[in-house]
Each structure stands twice: as structure tokens, then as C-alpha cells.
Amino acid sequence: MKNMKRVSIALLAIILSLSAVGCGDKNMEGVNTGKANKAGQEEVYDVVVIGAGGAGLSAAIEIKGAGASVVVLEKMAFIGGNTLISGGELNAPETWIQEKLGIEDSIDLYKEDTLKGGDHQADEKLVTVLANNARQAVEWLRDTVNVSFKEDYLMQFGGHSVPRAAYPQGGSGNELIGKLGAKAEEMNIPVRKQTKAEEILADKDGKVNGVRAVDKDGNEIIFKANKGVIVATGGFGANVEMRKQYNSEYDERYMETVQPSSTGDGIIMAQKLGAALVGMENIQTYPTCNPATGILSYVADTRFNGAVLINKEGNRFVEELERRDVISKAILAQTDGMGYLIWDTTIKNNSHMDDYMEEFNQLVAQGMLIKADTIEEVAQFFDINVEQLKQTIEKYNQYAVNGKDEDFNRRGEIIGLTEAPYYLQKVTPAIHHTMGGLKIDTEARVIDNEGNPIPGLFAAGEVTGGIHGTNRLGGNAITDIIVFGRIAAESVLK
Known part of the structure; x- marks a missing residue:
């Protein structure tokens, strides 16, 4: 193509x-x-x-x-x-949004996450500059450029210790x-x-x-x-x-x-x-892209808000909030080099899905996403092992009740998949950043x-x-x- x-x-x-x-x-x-x-x-x-x-x-x-x-x-x-x-989100510690939401963060923690995320191969002096100036960058966009950010929401991307990504209105680089x-x-x-x-x-x-x-x-x-x-x-x-x-x-x-x-x-x-x-x-791949086009999927940002990543066999195989490279390699190692994100209505509502309905409808038309009233229906659409997927979701829902993911130690809040309708999306990695x-x-x-x-x-x-x-x-x-x-x-x- x-x-x-x-x-x-x-x-x-x-x-x-x-x-x-x-x-x-x-x-x-x-x-x-x-x-x-x-x-x-x-x-x-x-x-x-x-x-x-x-x-x-x-x-x-x-x-x-x-x-x-x-x-x-x-x-x-x-x-x-x-x-x-892009989605337009940018990370910064100690912002006014974190203060409003009661999120504790620091320049040092952001720097530590960034260095660790790059296997400590980055130039520490450059990362220090990035961390020290991140908050001022968000404030400059807000005050000088008039960029509008959601005041009551922050994203927590994979590899970050806390939510710290300011989210522009519309969830798009267009803003x-x-x-x-x-x-x-x-x-x-x-x-x-x-x-x-x-x-x-x-x-x-x-x-x-x-x-x-x-x-x-x-x-x-x-x-x-x-x-x-x-x-x-x-x-x-x-x-x-x-x-x-x-x-x-x-x-x-x-x-x-x-x-x-x-x-x-x-x-x-x-x-x-x-x-x-x-x-x-x-060279970095983005783990959750449209298998038909390679385009990065913002619908798949449900991963940051509770969606569960499974394979053709109906099993989880990686922590959903791991680094992009780790998740990408894990997906490529699965059957057909594909992964599947499953979420329920609660997670859909947490994910600002209304911002991405055009893409949502395109994915449905392409056969890359299915919405149905039961776990069985979504699994059958992609020929996923139904019984194993039901067992996986049942176990995960118990983790949500207990507050601890015993398989992959998922970061962030663990949300059970209990509220129909359910959604299942097919994803694969594509080249994203050099x-x-x-x-x-x-x-x-x-x-x-x-x-x-x-x-x-x-x-x-x-x-x-x-x-x-x-x-x-x-x-x-x-x-x-x-x-x-x-x-x-x-x-x-x-």
C-alpha cells in the first residue's frame, strides 16, 4: 500500500x-x-x-x-x-492538573522514568533539560498558544509511574x-x-x-x-x-x-x-495499530483505561501498560503476529471514546472491531478460543476485586470487564518513531x-x-x- x-x-x-x-x-x-x-x-x-x-x-x-x-x-x-x-498528549510533572487531581509527582521521578524507559541509553543531560522544562512547556502551550487541555484528566502511558500526560481537547494533535x-x-x-x-x-x-x-x-x-x-x-x-x-x-x-x-x-x-x-x-513500533492500514489507533487507547490484551488462544501475554517496545515484541510473538484488546462499557466510557467515533466506525467497517452483548459473540467474530477467553476474563475480574494483577502486576487501576456490551479490537505493531x-x-x-x-x-x-x-x-x-x-x-x- x-x-x-x-x-x-x-x-x-x-x-x-x-x-x-x-x-x-x-x-x-x-x-x-x-x-x-x-x-x-x-x-x-x-x-x-x-x-x-x-x-x-x-x-x-x-x-x-x-x-x-x-x-x-x-x-x-x-x-x-x-x-x-498524534494524540497531542504531553508529559509533565508537577502541573496544575496533577495538583487538582491530587497526583504526587516530581521532576526527578519523571526523569527517572524516562531514563529507565530508554534503558539508560539516553543522554542524561538532555533528559534533565527535558524534565526541568516540561511543566513550563505545557504552561506555554496553555498561556501563549491558547491550547486547551482537559482540566480533570491525565493519561498514564506505559512506563510512567503516575498519570502525567496533559490531554488536549479532542484528544488530537489537531488542537x-x-x-x-x-x-x-x-x-x-x-x-x-x-x-x-x-x-x-x-x-x-x-x-x-x-x-x-x-x-x-x-x-x-x-x-x-x-x-x-x-x-x-x-x-x-x-x-x-x-x-x-x-x-x-x-x-x-x-x-x-x-x-x-x-x-x-x-x-x-x-x-x-x-x-x-x-x-x-x-526504531520504535507502536503496539496497537490498525492491521489493515498501519495507522495508529486512538480507539485502542482503551489499553490505558483498563482494556485487556489477549491473543488468539484467549490468553493474556503481557502487561498492558508495559513499554511500547515490550508490548510490540510480545504481540509479534503471538499467533499471526496479532493481539486483541477487549473492554466493556465502563472502560469505553472511561476512554473518551466519543472523541474517536469516526475511527471507531471505520474499524467496524473494516472488520477490525466488534461490539456485542456477550464475551462469546466478540470472541467468535475473531475465531478466538471462547472458553479460554471466558476463563481469562473471569480470573482478571477477580484480580480487579482483589486490587492486584497476579499474572502481570498491571500498573494503574484494574477494572473488571463486567458491563455489556463488550468490544474486541484486532491490533498489530507499526513503525512509529525513530x-x-x-x-x-x-x-x-x-x-x-x-x-x-x-x-x-x-x-x-x-x-x-x-x-x-x-x-x-x-x-x-x-x-x-x-x-x-x-x-x-x-x-x-x-
């Missing part, structure tokens, strides 16, 4: 809706191929930002707010990158990108869509001073940058050849959750200037192969490596892009 076909109807609706805030484009041609047929145009700014996802837009807003001029280059016909198709785009438009920040960066330019002394790009009509444009360039182009999850180059496991067998624009452009361009890479072999990328320091400066900062070159977001180690915990990507997008903006203006 072509990558562009993996973009769901829901995503297209989001993209079209963004045109209302100046973020869409009537010409929905997708990726600019970057083939030039004209040359000679030149524009001058203080800073050039490559990539109009969450990291790039955050950086641009901070730069313009500081009084400097900035332009954002985006090769797609719409803004948002992978932030747009973040819509508001970031609106803020950029309000500040008159030029966002050049379908303008593909081809080369990062430097002067004779090696200081980065611009970008050579090609627009949708094939015109070559030189964007001069008096102060520097910020690379915020995302990861390389959609580039199969690049994935195989660094980790042969993640070949054509895997579909992807990511945008088709996630092809590693920023990494490749920066390498030509001597940029060092870190952790490129660390933890490796450009090596940066705590000021978001790109580091070269000799260990020195490349003058005038900065990076933020999934294009960078070192922050998440071998595995990224859920909810940490959005925290990452906001924290380091803002740091890159501060650093480039020094």
Missing part, C-alpha cells in the same frame, strides 16, 4: 479544517519533490526553520516573539508533521497544530508550504547561513539566515531504505503510523556538513563528528537523537518538541 493511502479520512478532515487558520492549502499535492527548474530568487531572514511541525512552529513563534525575523519551510501542502496525527498555526498567522510568520529544503548552506568559515530550497513550481530559492538555521524535519520512519540501513529488522514488512514526509531529510542534509548521529538503530538522529547539546546546537557545535546550526524534535535512548515513552515526543523547539529558538538568537 502506498504511504499516502495510509492517511485516514479523519486525517484529511483535520488537514482541511486547518485551512481555516491559514494552515491548509487548496493545492493538496502532498510532498514537493524538490526538482528545480528556475534559480536566482533570494530572501533574507534572521532565522530559517525547516519543518512546520510542532518543534518548528514552537521555535518560530518564540523567535518572532523575541523580535527577530523568521521563515518556516515545509515540503508538504499542510503544516503539522507527525504532531498533527496543538491548529493553535500553533493560528498563533503563527497572528504573528505574521511566513510559512512556505510545498517548499522543500534541499541543502543547508554555510560560509567559507563553516558557519551555517541559509538554506537552498525548491518551491512547488520548481523555483529555486535561497533563504539567507543571518543568525542561523533550525532543523525540525522529523524522523525517518517512512524511509524504508534508511530504516534498513541502520536496523535491518525494520524492513518492508512493517507499515508505518507516520506522515509520508518522515524521510530523514534534515538528517541527510546536516550530515553533509559533518553532523554527528546518535542512536540511529533505535529515536536516533542528529546529535545535539543542551542548547539544541548540532554537534559535529569532532564533538564541536556546528556554528549556526540547531535542531529540535524527532530529527534529533539522544533524548529517548533505545525507546521513547508515550507522551514524551510532544514534550520533547516543545521543550527543545523553544530552546533552539533561544539559542539561535544568542
